[in-house]
Amino acid sequence: SIIGGAWDTNFGLSDFGKATLFHSFELGIIPDISHSSLEGSYDALCIANELKKPIIASHSNSFEICNHKRNLTNETFLEIIKLGGLVGISLASEHISKEKATINEIIKHVYHYLSLGGEDAISLGCDFDGVSSLPSGINDIRDLEKLFLALKWELGARIANKIFFDNAYNFFNANL
Secondary structure, eight states, X not given: OOOBOBTTSOOOBXXXXXXXXXXXXXXXXXXXXXXXXXXXXXXXXXXXXXXXXXXXXXXXXXXXXXXXXXSBOHHHHHHHHHTTOEEEEEOOHHHHOSSOOOHHHHHHHHHHHHHTTOTTTEEEEEOOTTOSOOOTTOOSGGGHHHHHHHHHHHHOHHHHHIIIIIHHHHHHHHHO
């Protein structure tokens, strides 16, 4: 039996998947919906709401900015932050823009999440492994300083530090 539908399907969680998620929460495991279908994410959020437990989307950008099925709808993002969850910004080009992905395009996703009240819920998700391409100017982890400096310039050091370190640290410190 499968747990549920992947991002490129329209399947929610199976009965086995729902039982698995309940048991995961009992064990202190924090589910990650970044590869889940919209329906599976909805099912996971319903269970998380019932149990008052956070979930994460470790590497998912905003569907509003780039309509890739791996990205989060505003509603999903708002549910995650309501539960005290965490959302990591993906650096996979296809999650950033339908055109040429750049650092400025990444920042558009950050601005959008901030406009929804996500200041304490955004972190880096990167996704360097297995992506078809990265944004212009980012070739590997050594180039993250460019993103940090751009965020610092656009949003200030406090927000850049929250995204690069503080939010993830605070989330995992509180939940593990």
